[in-house]
Amino acid sequence: GNSVTQMEGPVTLSEEAFLTINCTYTATGYPSLFWYVQYPGEGLQLLLKATKADDKGSNKGFEATYRKETTSFHLEKGSVQVSDSAVYFCALSDNQGAQKLVFGQGTRLTINP
Amino acid sequence: GAVVSQHPSWVICKSGTSVKIECRSLDFQATTMFWYRQFPKQSLMLMATSNEGSKATYEQGVEKDKFLINHASLTLSTLTVTSAHPEDSSFYICSASNAGGSANEQFFGPGTRLTVL
Numbered sequence: 001g002n003s004v005t006q007m008e009g010p011v012t013l014s015e016e017a018f019l020t021i022n023c024t025y026t027a028t029g030y031p032s033l034f035w036y037v038q039y040p041g042e043g044l045q046l047l048l049k050a051t052k053a054d055d056k057g058s059n060k061g062f063e064a065t066y067r068k069e070t071t072s073f074h075l076e077k078g079s080v081q082v083s084d085s086a087v088y089f090c091a092l093s094d095n096q097g098a099q100k101l102v103f104g105q106g107t108r109l110t111i112n113p
Numbered sequence: 114g115a116v117v118s119q120h121p122s123w124v125i126c127k128s129g130t131s132v133k134i135e136c137r138s139l140d141f142q143a144t145t146m147f148w149y150r151q152f153p154k155q156s157l158m159l160m161a162t163s164n165e166g167s168k169a170t171y172e173q174g175v176e177k178d179k180f181l182i183n184h185a186s187l188t189l190s191t192l193t194v195t196s197a198h199p200e201d202s203s204f205y206i207c208s209a210s211n212a213g214g215s216a217n218e219q220f221f222g223p224g225t226r227l228t229v230l
Contacts, residue, residue: 030217036221043117043206044157044221064200088154099210100147 001025006104007089013080014112016045020109021075023064023090031092033066033073034101038087047075049090082111116140117209117220126197127230134192135209135223141186143209147219148180151204163190197229 005021025031032051036044048057051070062077073090090104116139126132136146140145142224145164163169173215179201181193192208194201204226208219219224 041223043119043223046218047219049218062149099219100159100162101144101157101208102159103156106154 002102004104009107012110016079019077021081023073025092031094034091035075036089073079080111085111115220118222119225123226125228131195136189136190141211145210146190147208148192149206181229194223199229202229
């Protein structure tokens, strides 16, 4: 079946550091890929997505490129801020039927000033 | 836009009782709603998918008689945990798909923490 594997956390960085959170997937067919973010006390929010190979999703300074050859969708940001502290989830949808999402285990990110 | 609410945000109940959790789409019509369960420091696990006016589709290993899902309108779905036991303690999250929006975008509620004593 489909699965998503994320870099284990927690991850702690200083403000303005470069961020990479690794995500790889296993899927049949051509899934869509997502990054969701969960801020403390809030629900998951879609951060960015890519629907086909070589697409780059971007939002709020975060980027991720859909790499079919390496089955990866790594999340990057050039300069993190304290407000980026949250839990980040990589997910895929198989684009079939009910469009169910399969999530990675989540990575808790803490940014220190 | 695309706001999903859940009620209650947390609940504590005695073993053997039933608990109902509501999920509402506040500013859009949701043809499909999803219910997830999240254990501490683990990922979200899909429990079931429900479409308005029809029976929910449960994932393998999820007891449909224990986790009753009703999706009676385009803005409301409920999850009832029947005869709850301590092992049912968890964080329950719902999401909703916008009937008029991107086919594979889900909007998530803030979650409900259930503690069964």
